[in-house]
Amino acid sequence: MTPPAPPLLEVRGCSRWYGPVIALNSMNLALGPGLTALVGPNGAGKSTLLRLLTGEIRPSAGRVLVLGEDPWNNPGLFRRVGYCPEQDALYEEMDAPGFVSYMMRLRGFDPAAARTRSEAALAACGLPAEAWGRKVGGYSKGMRQRVRIAQAVAHDPEVLFLDEPLTGLDPVGRRELRTLFRSLAERGTSILLSSHVLHEVEATTDRILLLHRSRLLAEGTVQEIRDLLDEHPRSVEVSCDRPRDLARSLLAHAAVEGVRVAGDGTIVVQSRDPAALYPAIVRTVVEEGHAVTRMESPDDDLEAVFRYLVRG
Amino acid sequence: MTPSPLPPPLPPGERPEAPTVAEGAGQILVRQLAASLRGKRFLVTCALAGLAPLLSLLVRDPDPVVLERLVVLLLLPFLLPLVAVSLGSGLLYDEAEEGTLTFLFATPVSKSAVVLGKWAAALVSGWAVGFVSLGLTFAFSATPLEDLGPFVRASWLAVLLGFPAYLGVFTLLGTLFRRGFLAGLIYAYGYELVVWVFPGSAKRLSLGYFLRSLLEPHAPDKEPFEGAFYLQPPDPEGVCIIVLLSVALLGLAISLAIVPRKEFRARNVQG
Numbered sequence: 001m002t003p004p005a006p007p008l009l010e011v012r013g014c015s016r017w018y019g020p021v022i023a024l025n026s027m028n029l030a031l032g033p034g035l036t037a038l039v040g041p042n043g044a045g046k047s048t049l050l051r052l053l054t055g056e057i058r059p060s061a062g063r064v065l066v067l068g069e070d071p072w073n074n075p076g077l078f079r080r081v082g083y084c085p086e087q088d089a090l091y092e093e094m095d096a097p098g099f100v101s102y103m104m105r106l107r108g109f110d111p112a113a114a115r116t117r118s119e120a121a122l123a124a125c126g127l128p129a130e131a132w133g134r135k136v137g138g139y140s141k142g143m144r145q146r147v148r149i150a151q152a153v154a155h156d157p158e159v160l161f162l163d164e165p166l167t168g169l170d171p172v173g174r175r176e177l178r179t180l181f182r183s184l185a186e187r188g189t190s191i192l193l194s195s196h197v198l199h200e201v202e203a204t205t206d207r208i209l210l211l212h213r214s215r216l217l218a219e220g221t222v223q224e225i226r227d228l229l230d231e232h233p234r235s236v237e238v239s240c241d242r243p244r245d246l247a248r249s250l251l252a253h254a255a256v257e258g259v260r261v262a263g264d265g266t267i268v269v270q271s272r273d274p275a276a277l278y279p280a281i282v283r284t285v286v287e288e289g290h291a292v293t294r295m296e297s298p299d300d301d302l303e304a305v306f307r308y309l310v311r312g
Numbered sequence: 313m314t315p316s317p318l319p320p321p322l323p324p325g326e327r328p329e330a331p332t333v334a335e336g337a338g339q340i341l342v343r344q345l346a347a348s349l350r351g352k353r354f355l356v357t358c359a360l361a362g363l364a365p366l367l368s369l370l371v372r373d374p375d376p377v378v379l380e381r382l383v384v385l386l387l388l389p390f391l392l393p394l395v396a397v398s399l400g401s402g403l404l405y406d407e408a409e410e411g412t413l414t415f416l417f418a419t420p421v422s423k424s425a426v427v428l429g430k431w432a433a434a435l436v437s438g439w440a441v442g443f444v445s446l447g448l449t450f451a452f453s454a455t456p457l458e459d460l461g462p463f464v465r466a467s468w469l470a471v472l473l474g475f476p477a478y479l480g481v482f483t484l485l486g487t488l489f490r491r492g493f494l495a496g497l498i499y500a501y502g503y504e505l506v507v508w509v510f511p512g513s514a515k516r517l518s519l520g521y522f523l524r525s526l527l528e529p530h531a532p533d534k535e536p537f538e539g540a541f542y543l544q545p546p547d548p549e550g551v552c553i554i555v556l557l558s559v560a561l562l563g564l565a566i567s568l569a570i571v572p573r574k575e576f577r578a579r580n581v582q583g
Contacts, residue, residue: 054418057575073572075420076330083418089411093347105339106419108328116319123316151415156322183318 006068007032008159008190009053014062016048023048025214027062031192035185037201038194039306040211046194047086049211050163053192054083066159079107082157084148086164086194092137096122096147099136103151121154122147126176141168149177153184160184162193166200178204198306210309217309225305233257233270238281239294243267246290253280266294330420333428340421340429341436348399348437357398361391361441365448372454376463377533379455383467384536387446388474388523389504395441396478397496399434401486403427408576417576424568431483431564435476442471462530473556474523480563481519487567487574511543519559522552 007030016024024045038046051057052064055071064070069077091099097118104114122132125146131139136147145168152160162181166174181204185191195201201208202222210217210225218225240246247259247267255276260268271277274297285292298304331339348354364387371378404427407413416426446467450457457464481499486492507518515521525546528537547555 051577054414056414056417057577073423075417075422078418078420079327079330081418083414085411085414085418087411087414089414091343091347091412093350102339102343103415103419106331106336106416106421108331108420110328113328120316120319124318154319156319156327180318187318187321 007065008067009192010063010065011049011052012063012065014052014059014064016045016052016057017060022214024052024059027216029209029216029219031190033185033188033190034207035181035191035193035205036207036209037205038192038209038211039198039201040196040217042196044196044211045214046196046211047163048214050083050085050161050192050194054081054161079155080158082152082155082160084152084160084162084165086167088141088144088168090136090144090147093135095133096127096136096139096143096150097132099147100151100154104154107155109155117154117156118150121150124153124180125150126173126180142170142173145169146173146177149180153180153189157189160189160191162191164194164196166195166197174200175203210306212306212309218305222305225309233272234274234277234297236269236271236274236277236281236295236297237262237266238269238285238292239264239266240285241265241291245288246284249284249288250281253277253284255280331425333422333425336419336421336425337429337432340416340426341432344430344433345436348433353398354437357395358441361395361445362448364391364445365452368449369452372452374454374456374459376455376459377535379449379453379460380463380531380533381536382449382453383446383463383470384524384527384531387449388470388527389508389520390501391445392442392471392474393478393482393496393500393504395438396434396475397482397493397500399438400431400479400482401492401496403430403434403483403486404571404576405486405490405492413576423571427483427487427568427571428564431479431567434479434483438475438479439472442475443468446471460532463527463532466527466530469553470523470526473526473553473560474519476560477519477522477556477563480560482563483567484563484570487570508540513544515541515544516547519556522547522555525549525552 009029009031011027011029014024014027015022027049038049040046052059053066053071055074058072066077067080071077094102097115100118100121101114104118105111109117123129127143127146127150131143136144139147145165149162149165152162166177169177181191181193193204206221208222209219238246243261243265247261250256250259250269255271255273256269257272258270262268269277269281281295364382367386368379368382404413407416417423450464482492482496485495485499489495504518504520507515508520524537524540526549528534528541528546531537
């Protein structure tokens with residue numbers, strides 16, 4: 001039997017202190033291929049984790065492995081790894097193709113290949129060709145971000161680390177880059193992307209790692225994590241023509257823990273058994289002939305899950 | 313706007329090998345040189361190094377001792393370390409503060425190659441400043457160079473060996489300390505001057521002593537060296553050359569050994 005493939009990224013009992021400040025606390029993690037988001041508020045430890053994974057800093061305790069290798073002082077690993085750091089820094093005196101080509105040359109590409117791949121990466125990241133001749137020092141924040149991402153993807157990395165990659169971009173730019181990240185993931189690149197903007201993450205991927213106060217709070221899909229939170233009843237909002245009648249009928253079901261009339265023809269149904277709740281609502285609506293205009297669970301979004309976890 | 317396609321995937325086995333130390337350092341050297349020649353710090357350094365030629369031009373005294381003083385008391389102990397500390401003390405921390413070092417350390421180029429490339433760039437630009445400054449100081453002087461005899465050759469040799477020696481020290485200080493510039497200034501204008509007034513062989517603990525030892529035997533007038541060799545005569549030229557070269561190489565070698573073991577991050581990074 002073939003042994004299971006080792007994880008692409010592995011963090012074992014890893015902690016990191018900056019003097020007396022704990023930036024990352026006893027983290028254990030194993031990630032396979034695909035697009036995963038690292039989510040948490042500012043200061044949660046996301047950037048520290050990425051710095052550990054890219055060998056920029058060393059763990060104070062524990063171990064970090066990327067593609068089976070320790071990234072600390074291991075430059076050879078960066079033939080296969082791309083990194084877009086959070087800091088808004090570039091060589092201001094260079095133009096965009098010059099900067100990305102320079103990074104490609106440092107990755108061992110010959111001048112022609114470096115130039116060709118740099119231009120392709122810049123185009124894929126949506127930097128307008130008209131801007132290529134200008135120094136990056138004169139670029140807007142969004143354009144600079146596209147250049148930083150281009151240098152991280154141009155060498156076709158197997159693993160890509162992106163620290164707050166959508167910062168400074170307008171909504172159109174964010175959408176374009178989210179599409180780019182998904183395309184890269186589909187083609188086999190493993191991506192770990194950090195963000196503190198939850199709705200942005202939800203629009204990018206549903207595989208998440210939730211970090212809070214230097215600890216890993218949860219990992220999995222939003223749905224999986226939500227399902228683990230048994231102590232928090234799931235809320236479902238239903239807007240219909242006769243809310244009080246519907247509320248009364250639903251209270252008779254064992255799956256329903258409580259119903260609250262919220263006004264505007266909306267009721268909020270609470271349950272600890274969502275698998276039974278949804279069929280119960282649908283059955284009641286159909287049997288009693290309610291005209292439902294809206295039904296959704298505000299608890300299923302990442303924001304709510306995060307709120308629960310942090311509160312807990 | 314419709315996004316363009318991604319760069320094509322690299323076929324298996326076609327991923328380029330990591331650059332060798334020499335190749336990586338060469339790439340770093342070329343960019344660093346281009347950047348530093350346009351940088352504000354380099355321009356300020358050039359302006360300060362221009363002080364010796366400017367004084368030479370203003371004084372225009374044919375007495376050889378005037379030119380000797382400019383070289384022995386201004387250019388070598390004051391301006392040369394200033395150029396070296398300015399170019400050498402922030403090789404890594406400057407970029408760490410700016411945030412661009414992260415890019416370099418996220419490539420297959422080793423940290424040692426990064427330091428080597430930056431050090432070589434500092435050496436080339438520092439030599440250029442030192443030699444131009446010395447050359448112009450001689451050129452603007454009213455003293456006929458033949459009156460100075462072998463002192464001229466010794467001065468060129470002092471810049472040739474003195475700059476890398478200072479650069480080695482300041483590269484090491486800049487690798488050890490985040491405030492390498494300050495540490496360098498303390499070394500150049502504190503420690504070296506204190507050692508200057510010490511009598512006896514303690515003088516050998518400064519670079520200035522060996523630079524003056526290169527010049528003193530060839531100086532037509534010994535007045536600028538007054539007190540420099542009290543109870544400790546100048547060492548022979550060969551010894552000076554070996555010591556200065558050793559300091560340059562040792563400073564670089566220790567820095568190259570330290571850098572892979574050290575974290576370089578911006579001051580405010582703790583996220």
